[in-house]
Amino acid sequence: LEYARERRQGRPLKERDPSSPMIPIIEHADVRRMLLAQKAFVEGGLALCLYTATLIDEKKHAEDPAMREEAAGLNDLLTPIVKSWPSQFCLEANSLAIQVHGGYGYTREYPVEQFYRDNRLNPIHEGTHGIQGQDLLGRKVAMQGGKFYQLLVSRIRTTLHECAELTALQDGVQRLTSALAALEEITEALQALRKDDPERALANAYLYMECFGHVVVGWLWLRQAHTAQKALQNGGERPKAFYQGKLHACDYFLRYELPKPMALAAVLRDADRTTLDMPAECF
Known part of the structure; x- marks a missing residue:
């Protein structure tokens, strides 16, 4: 996100003057698409993890036995999803972060390539x-x-x-x-x-x-x-x-x-x- 705000490349589609200043890439619709996708995946995955964490708290500490049973059952139901969905789509967010950086994203000058390599393990060790x-x-x-x-x-x-x-x-x-x-x-x-x-x-x-x-x-x-x-x-x-x-x-x-x-x-x-x-x- 910081890179997209600072990196200048290209001009508005309506701008025909080649001498006009370039704009931050965050102004381009396709870059915003990638940033929106990353936000949707990462914050959506975080919400999923936090929701199931709440279920674990309710399963252990709710005073009402019926609420404990419901929380335990919902947690069991969602366990395959909370293991798999973030590991797949947050990895896609990592991939999009590399794409936003362009060629720089593939080098070690920025950390996004390492984030991708580290997170590529998640769809494997959490179960396919x-x-x-x-x-x-x-x-x-x-x-x-x-x-x-x-x-x-x-x-x-x-x-x-x-x-x-x-x-x-x-x-x-x-x-x-x-x-x-x-x-x-x-x-x-x-x-x-x-x-x-x-x-x-x-x-x-x-x-x-x-x-x-x-x-x-x-x-x-x-x-x-x-x-x-x-x-x-x-x-x-x-x-x-x-x-x-x-x-x-x-x-x-x-x-x-x-x-x-x-x-x-x-x-x-x-x-x-x-x-x-x-x-x-x-x-």
Whole structure:
């Protein structure tokens, strides 16, 4: 971010005078796209980690036994996601940081290349995405008859209802509502298939986990946006730009990133066999 603010390269698209001063690269739309993606991934991943940390606190210290049970179940459900989602998409944020630096990002003059090398380990030592996906779809979603999966869906719907009351968040509410409905449809179809053909049902578990993770992180972003919008209306403790940044990052994630895995919803819903049908000798 600091580099993007200081590095000058190029001119506004409408500027035709070659002698005019160059502008900081943060003024270019594509650089802002990469910075927005990094913000959405990193702060979204942080929100996911903090939410599950709160569940651990509730599991251990809540006075109400029912609350402890709910927290423990939700934590178990989200464990494959909190292990896998940040390790995949925060690594992508590292990759984008290198890209923002251009050729400098690939050298040791700046630390971003080391950040990438260090964080590349995370999708490996925390368990591969494929295994985490099978754990989520094959075990965690179905545990206790889907009790905690339904509890999570209920909490997401509560947030959607609260955010729908704020005009500025209604577009995001519609986008997440559609994604949640698709996830529910996919989950129902794959859970039914898993009883008769578990190999086919779990063949695309990695993609299922990516869809599930995006819905959860989208939900957490919408929660942040709700808090930010209220703070802007009522005068929060942080600078105005802090809350506006949260709103813009939420919009970016729900408009640009959430649709990506959901675009393959039909692959999941139909339990596509492409990966199963490819013979080993054909690679």
